[in-house]
Amino acid sequence: MALSNRVSEDLRVLMPKIAVQVAQRSSKIPLIDMGTAENWLIREEVIQFCIHSVKETISPEGLSYQRGFTGDPDLIQAFCEFLESYFNPHQELDASCVCTAPGGGAILESFLATTCDVGDGVLVIAPFWSGFHFQFKLQKVQILSVQVPDELAFSEKIVDFLQKAFHDAHTTVKAVVICNPHNPLGQCYPANTLAAIAQFCEKHDLHLLSDELYALSVFESPDLPKASPFTSILRLDAKAIGVSPSRLHTMWSASKDLACNGLRVGFFASQNRELVVGVSMTSNTQVSYLSSLAVRGMLSDRKFLGDIITFNKTRLSQAYHVVSTFLKRLNIEYFPVAAGVYVWAKLSPKVKTWEAEAELAATLSERRVAISSGRSYSSVEPGWYRLTFALRPQDLKKGLAIIEEVLVQS
Ligand SMILES: Cc1ncc(COP(=O)(O)O)c(C=O)c1O
Incomplete structure (x- = not known):
């Protein structure tokens, strides 16, 4: 049975754009998700509070x-x-x-x-x-x-x-x-x-x-x-x-x-x-x-809110220190950050086309690390990616190590 013209058109245009993300999130194989803007740094406190409050x-x-x-x-x-x-x-x-x-x-x-x-x-x-x-x-x-x-x-x-x-x-x-x-x-x-x-x-x-x-x-x-x-x-x-x-x-x-x-x-x-x-x-x-x-x-x-905001700021700052130190060590250009859970970085000078940009993301995805490609953010220059750093410390470390391996090999 036919779908409406408008939904057919939306399916045709939108679904390919999110296909990689949908596949990554649906897979049972663990993923280090540095592509989605999520915060893993205060979840334990949030869960404990919500259980009690509800x-x-x-x-x-x-x-x-x-x-x-x-x-x-x-x-x-x-x-x-x-x-x-x-x-x-x-x-x-x-x-x-x-x-x-x-x-x-x-x-x-x-x-x-x-x-x-x-x-x-x-x-x-x-x-x-x-x-x-x-x-x-x-x-x-x-x-x-x-x-x-x-x-x-x-x-x-x-x-x-x-x-x-x-x-x-x-x-x-x-x-x-x-x-x-x-x-x-x-x-x-x-x-x-x-x-x-x-x-x-x-x-x-x-x-x-x-x-x-x-x-x-x-x-x-x-x-x-x-x-x-x-x-x-x-x-x-x-x-x-x-x-x-x-x-x-x-x-x-x-x-x-x-x-x-x-x-x-x-x-x-x-x-x-x-x-x-x-x-x-x-x-x-x-x-x-x-x-x-x-x-x-x-x-x-008020007490919970004040505390959680303070914890969050401290932990974001620590996680950002880890990712910015990594980027500096590898001479990777990035936009300095003081807010949010991600950093905008030009991962490789070798990436000069949109195809190469997608390829690097795909190679990392095969290694079970997700990153977000700049093209979907209407970036004008290929090679920029958004990397989420508000991850569990062990995941951040592992994700960065895999990124380094892939960059060295590429
Ligand atoms: C700038 C911005 N606006 C809106 C949203 C949507 O957030 P929500 O989970 O509240 O729908 C996001 C999620 O990544 C975002 O980054």
Whole structure:
């Protein structure tokens, strides 16, 4: 029986792109996964806390359908308080400014459905997280990739590149999506750059969505002693810089900073209440009660949260030290990192084509080490890869040793 034209087309375009990942994750042979942005450094503490918290709070009422339309009211309340403490918004956000969905990916997709019509475009600064291709394609929204030279990647000059891409676009542009802290570059945007991007959005009447999934995974890095701290887009005094607060939105999920991708809990927050309801309506899939309990427990326990964020920062810093020492020893060029769980590195000067880039990843995959190839991040130069370092120390060591062996042999 035939499938719809739109799904047939999505299957044809998307499935080959993720075929390697699907095969790697489905295989029973152990894999050292340096390709997926996951955090293994705080899982034991998170598990212990969640078991206790769920046991204490589970109730028969919770087995009913969710109470609120935009998400479980208790989860939303816990998130509002968390946001107030850690994102420091200029204007307080109440429960009507927040909705939930099963993960950041779902939030992004619903945001696109709510703000864009089929064929519209969104400006995204490259390189960008490869998963964006998936969400955008499913919503039939075009990614208008904005190439910015590395040395200007976090400067106000970005606006010149956004301006050019906006001018050259052959479709209606509806929004700018940024990732702060950046995925894959692992740094935060300074506040003045965020303000300049927001003003660009005001000038062209665009939404600005800041994907802030790694907000709390900012750590001390000897490579970047003067790294910009994390500034949420909601921290900007929008009115003072001539921007309508209703065009600035953030998304966050428990996947990265709380190391639980599998729980599937994401949040969208904005002063634009109509958009919040729209995002909630289009997402249409509620967060599981058990996931909601676990995340609500973590967000509302100040002591646990403070401790886990501190442990995470220390362990990320240690793991980054291991990977950056390795890269320096092998004279591998990389983008210095002070946030996130990965590093963007040009593994081999011998890789000069997209085919050679894919080949190196395939050779490592045969040795059961996964890495992410730069092409899927819209990198302009072949040979860049994103390597996750937030692994168990023994896995990181083994993964790096195999990478070294393969590079030496290639
Ligand atoms: C920048 C960014 N946004 C969104 C997501 C999706 O995360 P989630 O697991 O919350 O759907 C990811 C996952 O890798 C990501 O890196």
